[in-house]
Amino acid sequence: MIDASNKYGITKAVALFLSPALSAIFIFFFLPVFAALAMSFTDFGLYSLADWRYTRFVGFDNYVKLFNDPLFWQALKNTFYFVLVAGPLSVAVSLFAAISLNSKFAKFKSFFRLAFFLPVVTTLVAVAIVFRFVYHPHFGLLNYLLGFFGISPIDWLGDPDWAMPAIILMAVWKNFGYNMIIFTAGLQNIPSQLYEAAEIEGANAWRKFYQITLPLLTPTTLFIGVITLIGFFQLFAEPYIMTQGGPLNSTLSIVQYMYREGFRWWNMGYSAALAFVLFAVIFLGTLIQLKLKGKDE
Amino acid sequence: MNNKIKTLGLNLLLLAIAIVTLAPFVWMVSASFMPNGEAFVFPPKFLPDTFSLTQYEKLFTRINIGRFFLNSFILSVSVTFISLFFNSMAGFVFAKYKFAGKDKLFKLLLSSMIIPAQVTMLPLFLMLKEMGFINTYLAIIIPGMANIFGIFLIKQYAESIPDSLIEAAKIDGASDFQIYYKIFLPVIKPILVTLALFTFMGTWNDFIWPLIALSDQSMFTLPVALANLMGEHSQDPELMMAGSTLTILPIIIVFLVLQKQYIKGIMLGSVKE
Amino acid sequence: MGAEGERVNDLIADFEKENPNVSVTVQQVPWSAAQEKLVTAFASDMLPDLFQIGNTWIPQFAFLNAVQKLDAYIDSSRVVNKENYFEGIWNTNVIDSSVFGVPWYVDTRVLFYRSDVLSKAGYNSPPKTWDELFAAAKKIKSILNDEKKYPIYLPTTDWTPYVIFALQNGAELLKENNCYGNFSSQKFKEALLYLTEYHKEKLSPVGVSQVANVYQAFKDKYISMYISGPWDVAEFKKRMGDSLSGVWNVAPLPSRKGNYPGVSLAGGSSLVINKNSENKKAAWKLIEFLSRKKSQLKFFKLLNDLPAVKEVWNDPALINDKYTQAFYEQFKNVIATPKIPEWERIVYSELRQYVEYVVMERMTADDAMKALDKAVDDILAKRRQILDEK
Numbered sequence: 001m002i003d004a005s006n007k008y009g010i011t012k013a014v015a016l017f018l019s020p021a022l023s024a025i026f027i028f029f030f031l032p033v034f035a036a037l038a039m040s041f042t043d044f045g046l047y048s049l050a051d052w053r054y055t056r057f058v059g060f061d062n063y064v065k066l067f068n069d070p071l072f073w074q075a076l077k078n079t080f081y082f083v084l085v086a087g088p089l090s091v092a093v094s095l096f097a098a099i100s101l102n103s104k105f106a107k108f109k110s111f112f113r114l115a116f117f118l119p120v121v122t123t124l125v126a127v128a129i130v131f132r133f134v135y136h137p138h139f140g141l142l143n144y145l146l147g148f149f150g151i152s153p154i155d156w157l158g159d160p161d162w163a164m165p166a167i168i169l170m171a172v173w174k175n176f177g178y179n180m181i182i183f184t185a186g187l188q189n190i191p192s193q194l195y196e197a198a199e200i201e202g203a204n205a206w207r208k209f210y211q212i213t214l215p216l217l218t219p220t221t222l223f224i225g226v227i228t229l230i231g232f233f234q235l236f237a238e239p240y241i242m243t244q245g246g247p248l249n250s251t252l253s254i255v256q257y258m259y260r261e262g263f264r265w266w267n268m269g270y271s272a273a274l275a276f277v278l279f280a281v282i283f284l285g286t287l288i289q290l291k292l293k294g295k296d297e
Numbered sequence: 298m299n300n301k302i303k304t305l306g307l308n309l310l311l312l313a314i315a316i317v318t319l320a321p322f323v324w325m326v327s328a329s330f331m332p333n334g335e336a337f338v339f340p341p342k343f344l345p346d347t348f349s350l351t352q353y354e355k356l357f358t359r360i361n362i363g364r365f366f367l368n369s370f371i372l373s374v375s376v377t378f379i380s381l382f383f384n385s386m387a388g389f390v391f392a393k394y395k396f397a398g399k400d401k402l403f404k405l406l407l408s409s410m411i412i413p414a415q416v417t418m419l420p421l422f423l424m425l426k427e428m429g430f431i432n433t434y435l436a437i438i439i440p441g442m443a444n445i446f447g448i449f450l451i452k453q454y455a456e457s458i459p460d461s462l463i464e465a466a467k468i469d470g471a472s473d474f475q476i477y478y479k480i481f482l483p484v485i486k487p488i489l490v491t492l493a494l495f496t497f498m499g500t501w502n503d504f505i506w507p508l509i510a511l512s513d514q515s516m517f518t519l520p521v522a523l524a525n526l527m528g529e530h531s532q533d534p535e536l537m538m539a540g541s542t543l544t545i546l547p548i549i550i551v552f553l554v555l556q557k558q559y560i561k562g563i564m565l566g567s568v569k570e
Numbered sequence: 571m572g573a574e575g576e577r578v579n580d581l582i583a584d585f586e587k588e589n590p591n592v593s594v595t596v597q598q599v600p601w602s603a604a605q606e607k608l609v610t611a612f613a614s615d616m617l618p619d620l621f622q623i624g625n626t627w628i629p630q631f632a633f634l635n636a637v638q639k640l641d642a643y644i645d646s647s648r649v650v651n652k653e654n655y656f657e658g659i660w661n662t663n664v665i666d667s668s669v670f671g672v673p674w675y676v677d678t679r680v681l682f683y684r685s686d687v688l689s690k691a692g693y694n695s696p697p698k699t700w701d702e703l704f705a706a707a708k709k710i711k712s713i714l715n716d717e718k719k720y721p722i723y724l725p726t727t728d729w730t731p732y733v734i735f736a737l738q739n740g741a742e743l744l745k746e747n748n749c750y751g752n753f754s755s756q757k758f759k760e761a762l763l764y765l766t767e768y769h770k771e772k773l774s775p776v777g778v779s780q781v782a783n784v785y786q787a788f789k790d791k792y793i794s795m796y797i798s799g800p801w802d803v804a805e806f807k808k809r810m811g812d813s814l815s816g817v818w819n820v821a822p823l824p825s826r827k828g829n830y831p832g833v834s835l836a837g838g839s840s841l842v843i844n845k846n847s848e849n850k851k852a853a854w855k856l857i858e859f860l861s862r863k864k865s866q867l868k869f870f871k872l873l874n875d876l877p878a879v880k881e882v883w884n885d886p887a888l889i890n891d892k893y894t895q896a897f898y899e900q901f902k903n904v905i906a907t908p909k910i911p912e913w914e915r916i917v918y919s920e921l922r923q924y925v926e927y928v929v930m931e932r933m934t935a936d937d938a939m940k941a942l943d944k945a946v947d948d949i950l951a952k953r954r955q956i957l958d959e960k
Contacts, residue, residue, distance in 0.1 A: 010396040021387035021443035035420035115315035125520035126541035185564040431614035514598040525600040
């Protein structure tokens with residue numbers, strides 16, 4: 001480690017190294033965060049684009065309006081539905097895939113890993129478009145395949161009760177490969193002697209999983225939980241492409257509502273308030289997870 | 298015997314999952330070679346009756362997808378290079394130098410990773426608009442110039458290379474910039490490749506910000522153009538599948554070539570902070 | 571925008587030949603996001619000198635001070651003259667007695683139908699009143715005798731039928747100088763209930779995703795009637811093919827009772843000039859060029875866009891086109907939607923949503939329209955405040 005401190009705290013050369021990245025981050029990330037906070041206390045809207053003088057400070061009005069807006073609650077409910085179902089489901093599927101691939105019985109490991117991982121790297125918009133057709137009630141691939149099991153056609157994206165499950169299914173399909181890789185890394189760090197010892201004691205697979213794998217993976221699971229949570233709360237492209245938030249607003253997400261209010265109807269003050277609620281929700285969600293896991297250990 | 302059954306069962310299960318993950322792609326590519334109307338039939342077809350290039354022809358002639366391709370490519374490459382440069386300089390300092398307030402500064406950066414980017418979008422739009430950058434490449438490049446995750450990743454990797462290498466150069470009288478350029482960059486090359494891959498794919502696949510910041514059709518990136526095309530051609534699955542195939546294809550190729558670096562990067566990024 | 575953006579270049583070349591000192595660059599915006607993209611362009615001072623907008627957006631752009639008043643240009647023009655245009659369409663360009671746009675091409679909604687199915691049901695001409703339309707739908711359902719075939723398609727993603735039928739019923743959509751919603755009025759609700767009756771009686775499919783492709787659905791007799799505009803004539807011609815060209819047709823919309831055709835919406839695109847443009851003169855020249863009979867006719871032939879200039883309709887190319895003639899009849903009775911900047915938002919984000927709640931039977935029409943009025947009143951709060959200050 002090179003000491004770069006002097007009476008100013010840092011040498012000029014080192015400050016120069018830091019400044020491009022840090023000034024970009026401060027100007028184009030931190031500054032807008034504070035500006036957005038300020039904006040959320042104004043009624044900046046379509047009329048303000050015509051003339052700034054139409055903008056005024058309205059205090060907490062936007063937040064009050066938000067809490068009385070049924071569509072906001074609907075969007076919040078939908079987003080929670082998505083996060084709380086798709087999140088654990090995708091973590092479970094990825095853990096299952098990682099353990100299976102880690103097993104000594106698995107063949108063609110690199111092929112399977114690649115196949116599972118492929119959806120992760122592909123463009124979400126393109127995939128959402130593909131799925132819109134896959135989910136078609138009459139001509140879609142999914143209903144056709146389900147037909148073999150005697151399941152009658154489901155109007156995946158047109159039925160308000162099925163639209164969110166359809167989006168969840170796609171999200172799990174798209175994302176589980178990423179977490180699978182992280183779990184694989186975690187699994188490889190577990191000393192194999194532990195399993196050998198357990199086998200000698202006659203433990204079955206389930207007990208080995210429950211008593212060795214799961215506890216030793218806790219830090220990994222925590223990390224995955226947090227990044228999945230942050231990512232899933234930002235649900236946007238899937239409903240934007242597949243359902244436009246419908247039917248009956250059953251797939252409208254917070255980010256989509258924010259986009260619509262801000263950039264379609266130019267209700268930017270209200271939209272900024274929505275953005276901050278999203279931030280608060282993510283913040284609390286992360287905090288709760290860290291607390292819960294902290295107690296576990 | 299028991300082991301044979303286990304092997305068979307497990308591999309069949311893995312195969313089933315692989316089919317689920319791959320089937321949509323297979324159908325996508327196959328439908329993209331169908332003439333109009335053939336993908337909307339019951340039962341769905343897995344192979345075109347007659348192999349047709351109509352959809353691709355239409356994309357390149359009528360819809361001008363080449364332009365969107367170029368936009369996506371230029372943007373992804375520029376963002377990748379600029380951010381790699383900025384992030385590596387910052388990562389270098391955070392990993393190899395001591396200075397006042399370093400830990401606090403880094404903690405601040407790390408903890409702000411939980412702020413969703415959407416929070417910044419409204420003011421960012423108005424800022425870039427005042428600068429006259431909306432609907433230009435700069436509207437995408439500027440917010441992507443540096444990112445906290447990139448700095449973190451480089452710092453994380455660089456901490457594993459011995460300090461002695463750099464200290465020795467310092468004693469030999471090398472300047473800070475020489476150390477960065479001649480010693481640091483070559484050693485962290487693997488992580489640079491990984492980060493380049495992340496950034497390239499991230500920019501290529503990004504949707505919401507380009508959707509907001511680009512208004513003229515000739516500036517659209519592939520995902521934005523594709524979403525718009527869906528608005529007008531939701532009746533034409535074959536055309537949409539051709540567009541999707543073209544959008545995904547470059548990413549898949551890049552990934553297949555560099556998958557080892559990519560996967561290593563994910564693992565490194567996940568090391569407990 | 572959309573196809574116009576692709577094809578207008580054919581005309582621009584002629585214009586440039588005529589005016590060698592002017593060079594025109596065409597910027598394309600996709601139709602599906604045109605309105606938001608244009609506001610983005612406005613917000614970032616990037617609007618072109620001359621641009622096309624849907625005529626229902628004129629109030630918004632006029633309010634934003636984005637477009638130039640054209641009265642002075644029109645007064646001294648030998649090409650553009652109010653008398654040459656359909657009155658209902660021209661009026662959509664007038665706000666507080668100033669003209670902001672020149673109609674480029676026009677559109678309105680009419681009834682697309684399968685004539686073979688209708689005649690099998692005993693109708694040799696399309697329905698002319700609400701009652702007849704409903705009776706025809708019932709009859710079609712019974713002769714098709716198929717749970718999975720529907721006489722008419724009234725998707726909830728399209729707000730226009732709901733507004734059109736309300737207007738036919740004499741409903742006033744907004745009240746008090748367009749400052750409050752008036753959707754819970756008896757007349758609006760009657761029209762809404764009339765239309766949702768089709769969904770209830772399974773005469774129209776409910777979910778939007780049920781019909782992935784209107785043309786395919788028409789081919790398969792999955793639906794037999796559909797309310798849409800002139801752009802679909804071109805699509806139908808292309809997709810129905812020659813074999814089915816005799817079985818589909820278009821007709822003006824039915825009316826509440828008697829006085830056929832019933833009213834429809836005055837739609838279309840207008841050409842407007844950016845208020846901050848430095849090339850207003852040249853832009854106006856281009857508007858005049860595109861408003862000439864020859865250019866309008868050429869555009870009709872290229873894209874089937876219906877000419878805004880009435881004289882062009884005397885051309886054999888239009889007279890001999892049965893589809894076009896049906897639109898001509900309809901244009902005699904068209905009306906504009908309320909001319910306020912918030913209108914787009916009211917119909918796209920609010921009206922559609924509440925209609926969907928009624929159609930899917932999650933809300934009664936009474937409750938839904940009351941909630942709609944409340945939402946609309948909220949949207950219009952700023953308008954009231956600004957009017958009060960003035």
